[in-house]
Amino acid sequence: MKPFDIVTITVNPALDKSTHFKGLVPEQKIRCDEPRYDAGGGGINVSKAISRLGGTSLAVCTSGGPIGEMLEKLIKKETIEYTAIKVQTWTRESFVAVDDNTNSQYRFGFAGGKISEQEEQKILEILSNLTPQFLVASGSLNEGLSTDFYQKIAKIAKKSNSKLIVDTSGEALKKVLEIGAYLIKPNVGELAKLIGVERLELEEVNEAAKQIIAKGGAEIVVVSLGPQGAVLVTKDSCDFVPAPNVVKKSTVGAGDSMVGGMVWALSQNKSLKEVIRWGVACGSAATMNEGTQLFKREDAQRLFGWLKGK
Template sequence: MKSFDIVTLTVNPAIDKSTHLKGLIPEQKIRCEAARYDAGGGGINVSKAISRLGGTSQALFTTGGFTGKLLEELINKEGIASKTIAVESWTRENFIAVDDNTNSQYRFGFPGGTISPEEVQKIMDSVSCLDTQFLVLSGSVNEGLSDDFYSEIAKKTNAKVIVDTSGEALKKVLKTGVYLIKPNVGELAKLIGREQLELNEIDDAAKQIIADGGAEIVVVSLGPQGAALVTKDAYEYVPAPNVVKKSTVGAGDSMVGGMVWALSQNKSLKEVIRWGVACGSAATMNEGTQLFKKEDALRLFEWLENK
């Protein structure tokens, strides 16, 4: 069996369906352009981002029903190595619509189906068999999964675990301790019991989590202000490049993909955070659910290197 340096786990994947329309009017039929379908979900998007950069990973994900088969086809077309975990519930769908009259984007997310205890065990067994350097746990979790699901997954592997989630699931995983987390500044504040944080307080807040054994690296997403990477010994702040934003869908996943790819290439932490910001910013330059173009990410990385 081929081993991969990076494996991404997506327990709540989705088919992302996107379209354009001209005007939202209640109680009237809205004429839409032909829909675009993309494989979605946190870990899957991370694998797609790694592929955009010329890297390789294995996408491990649940799949069920007709939509699950479509998801598998879309991932195969991307040329991404994958391993599926069959579940009874159908793979969910998300819907993204752009009103061309106002350039407003509407994002409709649907919950994932219930995962049974037997299916949870199948996921755990799949992770236990992995031989990988980095395991990325990204995205929301389904009905039937406890808040400590990611924490239990982290205990099943010797890989460096990278987590991109929120709420109680993120709090629980810190009790186990992982390699890297990527909260936004609001999430970071909640993790240390604060209502909000100023930019100059991020370093100390992240170091508090590191000192408590929650993570070795904390990357704080600051939206249009960029991002900061913190370890026990270092602090790297990177401003976001000024780009024309068309969509924020997948920007966070693109950021994680850029960083884990850079880590797998033994890049310095300074380069890791710059690749993350470059890929995340590049993703906002494309419409819908298309993530980023490699040439945009390269150009933005070079700009950040010269800052």
């Protein structure tokens, strides 16, 4: 296997299906438009975002059953290098539907199938044999995986001197912080939980992130502020970037697009000032497209140009 500067891992990928309908009426058959299918899941979306910016990565993911086969075909269409780890349970699906009468978006997600101990070991074994500059662990965990699974990946990254970037939440993220990561991307609510408080005001975010950095949990904390933008915090700096005002059609994949934009910028040796602006640009650009499409490169470039002066 050829070396890659960026490797993404998605243990719980999804076949994303999106459509439109007119009027949500209970107990009646809802007629939907022809569905769109996309390969989804945190790490896969990150690899797609990197590809759209002209970068390359290796997407490591699980794949099970006929849905997994379709997922792999869609990844191939994206011209992304990937390694699929076959599992016994079927790959999950997710469903996004927009009511054209109200422009309301409905998002339905299913839990991932159980991962066996042998399958888990196979995933970790493959990652142990890779030495990327950046290792991205993103997305939810399947049934059967303990909350220390990403912590195990953090240990692998430390051993290979890879810079670990983690986008997950809850106990899985807390356990990663015990080992340490290069960059984490919580939202404000998740950040509050990480430091053991109920909520945080915007002016408290910087100090909260620096608490995590001071304890060795991460070198960089990027806090997503939703429609307000994002803030990048290191031990010595804090950089708030407002989100550009765009016409939003879907928020699906916006967070993954943000991570992809940042990882691509890091791999290009961009400054942290540029890294966070590429992240916000890609995340905002993703909201301009319907369903599960992520972003268009030209939209991300235009928004980055606007953010350069902010």
